[in-house]
Amino acid sequence: MPTKLTEKQKATLWQRRRNANFLASSKLEGLSFVEVTLDAEQAGERLQALRRQYGG
Template structure:
């Protein structure tokens, strides 16, 4: 029996697939991309921290 994905899991999976597809298409076009310095989870944590700090 398979379990269904939550909306957050679906969003994360979609973002990962989108990023991989974009990187692959850039490689095919001959562009060189650097990897992001932080992960999506780290960026979300940082945004949450800043929102608490600045009351957003």
């Protein structure tokens, strides 16, 4: 019996679908992107580095 998704699971699924759709439509237009995947720790470190760089 299938269970309902939590709000966090729905958000994650939506983000992944949105990213996949964006990459697919970009590919059709002849554009290519390197997909960047960061875990929470890496994203936090990146945000801190950007804040230091731009004084935020």
